[in-house]
Amino acid sequence: VYEPLLVEKSSRAVETDDAPLPDDLTRDGVELPDPAEPELARHYTRLSQMNYGVENGPFPLGSCTMKYNPSFTEDVAALPEAATHPDRSTDSVQGNLELRHRLADSLARIGGMDAVTLQPPAGAAGEFTGILIAKAYHEQNGNDRSEIIIPESAHGTNFASAALAGYEVVSLPSADDGRVDVDALRAAVSDDTAALMLTNPNTLGLFEHDIEEIADVVHDAGGLLYYDGANLNALLGRARPGDMGFDVMHYNVHKTFATPHGGGGPGAGPVGVVEELAPYLPTPQVREAVSDEADDGEAASDDGEVSYERFAPEHSIGKVHGFAGNWLVLVKTYAYIARLGDPGLRDTSAKAVLNANYLASQIDYDIPFEPFHHEFVASAGRDAADVAKRMLDYGVHxxxxxxxxxxxxxxxxxxxxxxxxxxLDHLARAFDRAAADSDEALETAPERTAARRIDQADAARNPRLSWHALDDE
Amino acid sequence: VYEPLLVEKSSRAVETDDAPLPDDLTRDGVELPDPAEPELARHYTRLSQMNYGVENGPFPLGSCTMKYNPSFTEDVAALPEAATHPDRSTDSVQGNLELRHRLADSLARIGGMDAVTLQPPAGAAGEFTGILIAKAYHEQNGNDRSEIIIPESAHGTNFASAALAGYEVVSLPSADDGRVDVDALRAAVSDDTAALMLTNPNTLGLFEHDIEEIADVVHDAGGLLYYDGANLNALLGRARPGDMGFDVMHYNVHKTFATPHGGGGPGAGPVGVVEELAPYLPTPQVREAVSDEADDGEAASDDGEVSYERFAPEHSIGKVHGFAGNWLVLVKTYAYIARLGDPGLRDTSAKAVLNANYLASQIDYDIPFEPFHHEFVASAGRDAADVAKRMLDYGVHxxxxxxxxxxxxxxxxxxxxxxxxxxLDHLARAFDRAAADSDEALETAPERTAARRIDQADAARNPRLSWHALDDE
Amino acid sequence: MEGGFVSSDEHPNGGRGSPFAPHTAAETTAMLDAVGVESEDHLFDIPEEIEFDGTFDIEPRAERAIREEIAAMLDRNHDLVEFLGRGHYDHYVPSAVDHLADRSEFLTSYTQYQPEVAQGFLQALFEYQSMLVELTGLEVANCSMYDAATALGEAATLAVRVRATSGDRVLVPEHLHDGRRAVLDSYLAGTDAGVESYPMDDGIVDRDALANAIDEGCVMVYAENPTVRGTIEESLGEIGDLADDHDALFCLGSDPVALSLLEEPASVGADVVVGDAALGLGAADGMGLGLFATREAFLRQVPGRLVGTGEDSEGRRAYTLTLQTREQHIRRERATSNICTNQAWVALRAAMHVAWLGPDGLVDLAKESVTRASEIADQFDAIDGVTAPVHDRHHFREVVARTDREASAMKDDLEAEGYAIHAIDDHLVQVCVTETNADRVDDLVAAVEAVA
Amino acid sequence: MEGGFVSSDEHPNGGRGSPFAPHTAAETTAMLDAVGVESEDHLFDIPEEIEFDGTFDIEPRAERAIREEIAAMLDRNHDLVEFLGRGHYDHYVPSAVDHLADRSEFLTSYTQYQPEVAQGFLQALFEYQSMLVELTGLEVANCSMYDAATALGEAATLAVRVRATSGDRVLVPEHLHDGRRAVLDSYLAGTDAGVESYPMDDGIVDRDALANAIDEGCVMVYAENPTVRGTIEESLGEIGDLADDHDALFCLGSDPVALSLLEEPASVGADVVVGDAALGLGAADGMGLGLFATREAFLRQVPGRLVGTGEDSEGRRAYTLTLQTREQHIRRERATSNICTNQAWVALRAAMHVAWLGPDGLVDLAKESVTRASEIADQFDAIDGVTAPVHDRHHFREVVARTDREASAMKDDLEAEGYAIHAIDDHLVQVCVTETNADRVDDLVAAVEAVA
Known part of the structure; x- marks a missing residue:
């Protein structure tokens, strides 16, 4: 399978000298691909055929939660009424504001949080937001704290987000059981501790059952507890970060709430906080408006509908997105949560955990850490990357x-x-077949894919990042 | 590539005994596939991967006109306002009626006809409609005619449609130049001749340049001239059946006007007629309504818009579809014609004919009949079916x-x-590579497709037409 | 890449005349050179006298403009809540059906003459056929006709063929949709057979009257379950016996939702089942999907496409169009039907929809069709000036009510209030309830109360 | 197939709790057996004290009900014709973009960590990068940031890194979108650098003032072309020189449409280009696509994903994410950015849109953006009580007008008439025209006449 670059199929250089502007304000011209629509359609159709999505088969990427993305959520996001400009007046976008408010409310319930911002456009942006909130909180309280503690097994974004917010990162080694070493944590906390960032279940799929003690240790030191929501799918309806003692958390709606990953985005990373931190949320937030007319102070418009308004929280950290986040992704999130409701959310975690355990029971691999929940980490016993490439040949991701x-x-x-x-049985066979294959088969895998094994080291040594770079060769 | 049957993946038998009906009015139960939506999505996604469409590559099926189907026509057909019930009152579906009227008008202009019905749901249904019109016309004029003349190279539907309408078919051999043998036609016509059915350009891509003489011969015998619109793409904006002397014609909108073929349908086969035949069109037809208020007799509603009404033509043949044809297909047709307009329609025939001639110039095959227009018939020199199967291996249809x-x-x-x-160059290479391949390579082709060569004779000898039939084995 | 800049006005749209013909001006020139002519005009072999040198007066419009134009045109349709049925039913189409069926590999493919690159659609059609086999109990279902009316027409011509020596009459119920009756007449226009109605008894087949009407000249008896008025037949087995006794085919009209719950056609002696199978489509101004199933005995007389299984050269199960010698492109004037283009993509959608519903969902939909009809009849009956149901029968999805006021006047008044119903006689109205309008029944009832 | 019928009420939805978890009750049981536990509950290792036993009070709704619910909710939005811009632009999205980008192989795929099964998306992103390289003239473009504001923030942190020893100030124009300024502040919160504004001169950069403001403590100078007020900068080269002279990075804000016509950033000395690249998306309540391009010199400091070409084991060209050692999943706290999930699918759509337009279409769109701004300024200027443009400059897509009446009151009055515009100061309004509202400009002008 091979598809030429668009520019190799048709390209045109166009002058701009007849522009309605003085010459010195314009460029000479541009050269860009010029496909007719039938060619365009074939180009992207062929590219899609060289790509693996959730509807192509199992996609068991740990910590990525590649679940099925229901198409009806695309339909609601495509409603023309949702296509509004962010600078519209509050009065004129009551529908958007209502959806935002309801979604934030649902997320707060699901996470056991008191307030939620929908502004962060991705999980890492949510982390950054959460850490900025912690920072603002400490500063407001006259605490100059410089460190964020992060378990060494945490997602890379935790470290990067903390650093972006200007913190030093204190990396916490795991205990032998794969969980947080509470004694090590006790030793690590200090007056400099701004927060501990934690994923639960952690990246081994293990629940941190000492979480209450962990929370006490951090809180006693004056620090805050940050929950990385990447693994929330495992706990839906069974345990809530807020109930575990977390003060701030992000949700990965493109993981837990099935908005499509889109080949890397867009996602959304709403952040939930406990009441004490609500004044620090980004601006604007949405709340029910108190009606002038209603005596009881309840929010209601003339026709009995609640009306909504935007507001800036008292100590807001400001903004983490130019407008109000990835709106269309949020619409999909709302639709997905509405579809599942309480029973569906609870069944989701049940089946996510059952599936991980069932799959583990069907493969012949060492899985050092248990009891795991929604994910497990098997040891390949040989080069894991080779095993993975070989699994591609067996039709799974x-x-x-x-x-x-x-x-x-x-x-x-x-x-x-x-x-x-x-x-899952299909997936298990792919695991076991790869395990049984010879080293040579593994090293030369994959052989049934659009491209054979790609030399990534070489690509990095000699970066060619545009078709112009190819031209120069 | 293999995908189990839905029923092999999951199946459930459900009782109906709790139905709100007496037992003797209900069946015992049904057993049907029961996939969850993620499984459903994967099933049909995989099936789609085993299917070749226009966006997968060249699709040069002669007489089928597999052109690009612009996706925006799908969008307009999906407008919720188009989703109406056929029994709606005339007042309440002025939009539908306006679109129908405008489309019929455009088709009439394009074909050089005076009136058009949009009711026939396919080309063959259009043929049947046209022949019923001819029949009704002759009967109304007291002529009992029993024969339809059809050139032997015509599409099979012509014969079947004539037979369905109760006519005997007189098959007309081609002249040596591949066109109608006018002398043979002269010999064939008689008082029994109800009509001649003709494709122009014919199935060899040749224009019947004696068409005016042919028309005279048929008309002089009291017969009518029917135009099979399957090859109309070749003539768009260059010649019109009405100007050639045809009295009645059908349009294949899924060919000429790019509505998608959908794996075999739905299409639509509007029928155009000259004024004399308009009273015989199926019912209902749509026309501009004469306003009660307007003095000048022009059709206009209160707000200045023309209003439309349904009516039954005086000698209508009745109906050929339970309601009013394949409405959603007609909406797509309207959109496509609007996109092209006069210049686009004329460019369409130009490029269709250029492409056929260019492709022919690039392949090493004998093409006995010229000058062809939008299609040519090459001689494979060996088993044409084998050559075709081999072309599949070269990535084209x-x-x-x-x-x-x-x-x-x-x-x-x-x-x-x-x-x-x-x-086209890609396609030409596929032609030539297949021609150069060994007999063995051809006989065992295809080898790169989802299925290898399928034994159709065996499938017909032992028909298994449902999964129940497989169960029984 | 071509070198040098050109002005963007020099070749608008890259020199293209049609946005869907990819040729740039330069490519066109090169191709004309290869062919050896100066311009495309030289490739046309059309006598000058009949060359068209006029204009159609059709302005090309941009994609966006056309979307606005058609949206504006369709906005002229009044926004009515429809309680309409009588053979065209609006069931909710799941989003997954839209998205999956719209994949271009399905939507833009052709009839499966090259099965090796059409296994996907063939399998989907095979599954569609299988669902209808399950629902009808008959051994053979084709993979689509245009609609219920043309399927009925095809059933009648099949009956005429297989009973060619013995008859000239097709019996149909007195209560029959006009369109089905008219199309049946058209399909029999080329035969010696004619159509006759037999009477109904309070909304269902009058068995005695049918027994009187039937004789050896009858080639086919047609009945519906549910009928066009929504009533559920109570004596299908007897009708089947009557037909069988007179060597006539028994053709039953129904639809997949009803078939999942009501008596199985095979078990009441049906020889052919026709009807509207258009799940997965919604209201479409009458566009439908013709269901056609029959007994194995008539296999070689079946109209339309059939998909069967076979094997490929490696012995794997494969799907293919089969028994094509019945069809027009091979058998020409002796074909079982003239059908070529059919409704394959709608059949694909219907199969997707049935699979999405699953057996529970489909049967539930059928049960709700019974209860909803019963409930709206009760609500109507409680209105002064309205009696419902007119027929003391079980109903499916729709029901007829008697109105003291003139039915058509009431219909018009309701339309002004935003509701569409059928007026089927001077004092008879008919309403249909599905999941798409069920939540508006109370509103309709209130509106009827106001105008009754 | 499982044998025997079960009642359809016994296991509604096949015993499924979530419609998106395929397990039937029987399968669940079998899987639990295989795992060796009695129920799913036994698989959770959650201390009792923190187990959640409450309810979220979220009712599950059917797909159809949710579509109606959300449609009804969004119907509360007023149906206004928007003349809004200021960093978020509504360009018509071709249907082909929607249909092709919605193919599930694109939409539901993950970041391309297994390039052998992600060649399609990688190639599309490579093409996206290439288009931006062409449009900016810079050698490197990443394959997306969240939006223009976060891209600007990333540019500033890049500047801080590469100029770490020499400065603590980022200079931005006085006229800058609030959101961009606020996000820039957030991104610099973890550094020692701060943000300062420099003045404008009649809508564009005041070069003298900028020359005064800049010093060796400045790490980056930011300017926009067009500016947030739609004016076209006239001295980009000088700004670039000023920045260069003081060893500051020159960061230019723009967008793909403007870039196709206005001065090429590389040729005026831009070190980084940021902005909103969200073609192919339309109005989306602020959702965007962050453009980020820079010079090769800063390649290893680039934030976000980069796609490069390489070879597969058979020596064929292949695409892969590259230079990943910059990224958080490898470099952790020393990464160039914390970005992980980005806007890949929006970048895919933007590339599709640019390809659909072609160079002629894109440049034409840019030219029309100039003439439309000029035309609406003339029309506004002809209105009593309105002066336009406020800035005697060339404009792109949007323009500021002065109103005798209070701007916000006029904005409110226009909203009541069905039009949305910006009020950006007591007596300044701003309007933006693209192909999606151009045919309503006359209506707007008439409405303004009535309320001015």
Missing amino acids: PPTTKWPEIVDEALMTEPTEAESRAA | PPTTKWPEIVDEALMTEPTEAESRAA
Whole structure:
């Protein structure tokens, strides 16, 4: 399978000298691909055929939660009424504001939080937001704290977000059981501790059952507890970060709430906080408006509908997105949560955890850490990347590889609730067939994919990042 | 590539005994597939991957006009306002009626006809409609005519439609030049001749340049001239059936006007007629309503808009569809014609004919009949079906094979205007590579497709037409 | 890449005349050179006298403009809540059906003459056929006709063929949709057979009257379950026996939702089942999907496409169009039907919809169709000046009510209030309830109360 | 197939709790058996004290009900014709973009960590990068940031990194979108650098004032072309020189449409280009696509994903994410950015849109953006009580007008008439015209006449 670059198929250089502007304000021209629509359609159709999505088969990437993305959520996001400009007046976009308010409310309930911002456009942006909130909170309280503690097995974004917010990162080694070493944590906290960032279940799929003690340790030191929502799918309806003692958290709606990953985005990373932190949320927030007319102070418009207004929280950190986040993704999130409701959310975690456990029971791999929930980390026993490439040949997407490093040659596997038993059996066969294959078969894999094994080191040594770079060769 | 049957993946038998009906009015139960939506999505996604459409590559099926289907026409057909019930009152569906009227008007202009019905749901239904009109016309004029004359190279539907309408078919052999033998026609016509059915350009892509003489012969005998619109793409804006002397014609909107073929349908087969035949059109027809208020007799509603009404033509043949045809297909047709307009329609025939001629110039095959227009019939020189199967291995869809029989081992090739030069070059290479391949390679082809060569004779000898039939084995 | 800049006005749209013909001006020139002519005009072999040198007066419009134009035109349709049925039913189409069926590999593919690159659609059609086999109990279902009316027409011509020596009459119920009756007449226009109605008894087949009407000259008896008035037949087995006794085919009209709950056609002696199978489509101004199923005995007389299984050269199960010798492109004037283009994509959608519903969902929909009809009849009956149901029968999805006021006047008044119903006789109205309008029934009832 | 019928009420939805978890009750049981536990509850290792046993009070709704619910909610939005811009622009999205981008292979895929099964998306992103390289003249473009504001923030942190020893100030124009300024502040919150504004001169950069403001403590100078008020900068080269002279990075804000016509950033000395690249998306309540391009010199400091070409084991060209050692999942706290999930699918759509337009279409759109701004300024200026343009400059897509009446009151009055415009100061309004509202400009002008 091979598809030429658009520019190799047709390209045209166009002058701009007849522009309605003085010459010195314009460029000479541009050269761009010039396909007719039939060619355009074939180009992207062929490219799509060289791409693997959730509807192509199992996609058990650990920590990524590649679940089924219901198409009706696309339909509601495509409603023309949703296509509004962000600078519209409050009165004229009551529909948007109502949806935002309701979604924030649902997320708060699900996370056990008191207030939620929908502004962060991704999980990492949510982390950054949460840490800025912690920072503002400490500053407001006259505490100059410089450190964020993060378990070494945490997602890379935790470290990067903390650093972006100007914190030093204190990395916390895991205990032998793969969980937080509470004694080590006790030793690590200090007056400099701004927050501990934690994923629960952690990246090994293990629940941090000492979470209450952990929270006490951090809180006693004056720090805050940050919950990385990447693994929330495991706990839906069964445990809430707020009830565990977390003060601030983000939700990955493109993981837990099934908005499509889109090849890397867009997602959204709403952030929930406890009441004490609500004044620090980004601006604007949305709340029910108190009606002038209603005596009882309840928010209601003339026709009995609640009306909504935007407001700036008292100590707001400001903004983390130029406008109000990835709106269309939020619409999809709302629709998904509405579809599931309480029973569906609770069944989601049940089946996500069942699927991980069932899959683990069907494969012949060492899984050093248990009891895991929505994901497990198997040890490949040989090069995990090679095993993964070989699994591609068996028609499935492989797990996340070589991470977390606490497991040797890790295959971090999260099937999600969306896989049927038959799909899991298929996946298990791919695991076991790869395990049984020769080293040579593994090293030369994949052989049935659009491209064979790609030399990424070489690509990085000699970066060619545009078709212009190819031209120069 | 293999995908189990839905029923093999999950199936459930459900009782109906709790139905709100007496037991003797209900069945015991039904057993049907029971996939969850994620499984459903994967099933049909995988099936789609085993299917070749216009966006997958060249599709040069002669007489089928597999051109690019612009997606915006899908969008307009999906407008919720288009989703109306056929029994709605005339007042309440003025939008539908306006679109129908405008479309009929455009088609009439394009074909040089005086009136058009949009009711026939396919080309063959259009033929049947046209022949019923001819029949009603002759009967109304006291002529009992029993024969329809059809050139032997005509589409099979012509014969079947004439027979369905109760006519005897007189098959007319071609002249040596591949066109109608006017002398033979002269000999064939008689008082029994109800009509001559003709495709122009014919299935060899040749224009019947004696068409005016042909029309005279048929008309002089009291017969009518029917135009099979399957090849109209070749003539758009260059010649009109009405100007050639045809009395009645059908349009294949899924060919000429790019509504998608949908794996075999739905299409639509509007029928155009000259004024004399308009009273025989199916019912209802749509016309501008004469306003009670307007003095000048012009149709206009209160707000200045023209209003429309349904009516039954005086000698209407009745109906050929339970309601009013394939409405959503007609909406797409309207949108496509609007996009092209006069210049686009004329460019369509130009490029359709250029593409056929260019492709022919690039391949090393005997093409016995010239000058062809939008399609040509090459002779494979060996088994045309084998050559076609081999072309599948080269990533293109093959031409129509073994027909018309006037060319030995025919490859009836219609690239349409939608192919770029690069696509035609690709197609030409597939032709030539297949020609150069060994007999063995051809006989065992295809080898790169989802299924290898399928034994159709065996499938017909032992018909298994449902999964129940497989169960029984 | 071509070198040098050109002015953007020099070749608007890259020199293209049609946005869907990819040729740039330069490519066109090169291709004309390869062919050896000066311009496209030289490739046309049309006598000058009949060359068209006029204009159609059709302005090309931009995509966006056309979307606005058609939206504006369709906005002229009044926004009515429809309680309309009588053969065209609006069931909710799941989003997944839209998205999956719109994949271009399905939507833009052709009839499966090259099965090796059409396995996907063939399998989907095979599954569609299988669903209808399950629902009808008959052994053979084709993979689509245009609509219920043309399927009925095809059933009648099949009956005429298989009973060619013995008869000239097709019996149909007195209560029959006009369109079905008219199309049936058209399909029999080329035969010696004619159509006759037999009477109904309070909304369902009058068995005695049918027994009187039937004789050896009858080639086919047609009945519907549910009928066009929504009533559920109570004596299908007897009708089947009557037909069988007179060597006539028994053709039953129904639809997939009703079939999932009501008596199985095979078990009441049906020889052919026709009807509207258009799940997955919604209201479409009458566009439908013709269901056609029959007994194996008539396999070689079946109209339309059939998909069967076979094997490929490696012995794997594969799907293919089969028994094509019945069809027009091979058998020409001796074909079982003239049908070529059919409703394959609608059949695909219907199969997707049935699969999405699953057996529970489909049967639930059927049960709700019974209860909803019963409930709206009760609500109507409680209105002064309205009696419902007119027929003391079980109903499916729709029901007829008697109105003291003139039915058409009431219909007009309701339309002014935003509701569409059928007026089927001077004092008879008919309403249909599905999941798409069920939540508006109370509003309709209130409106009827106001105008009754 | 499972044998025997079960009642359809016994296991509604096949025993499924979530419609998107495929397990039937029987399958769940079998899987629990395989795992060796009695119920799913036993698989959770959650201390009892923190187990959640409450309810969220979220009712599950059917797909159809949710579509109606959200449609009804969004119907509360007033149906206004928007003449709004200021960083968020509504360009018509071709249907082909919607249909092709919605293919599930694109929409539901993940970041391309397994490039062998992600060649399609990688190539599309490579093409997106290439288009931006062409439009900016810079050698490197990443394959997306969240939006223009966060891209600006990333540019500033890049400047701080590469100029770490020499400065603590980022200079931005006085006329700057509030959101961009606020996000820039957030991104610099973790550094020692601060943000300062420099003055404008009649809508564009005041070069003298900028020359006064700049010193060796400045790490980056930011300017926009067009500006947030739609004016076209006239001295970009000088700004670039000023920045260069003081060893500050020159960061230019723009967008793909403007870039196709206005001065090429590389040729005026831009080191980084940021902005909103969201073609292919339309109005989306602020959702955007952050453009980020820079010079090759800063390649290893680029934030976000980069796609490059390489070879597969058979020596064929292949695409892959590259230079990942810059990124958070490898470099953690020393990464160039914390970005992980980005806007890849929006970048795909933007590339599709640019390809659909072609160079002629894109440049034409840019030219029309100039003439439309000029025309609406003339029309506004002809209105009593309105002067336009406020700035005697060339404009792109939007323009500021002075109103005798209070701007916000006029804005409110226009909203009541169905039009949305910006009020940006006591007596300043701003309007933006694209192909999606151009045919309503005359209506707007008439409305303004009535309320001015």
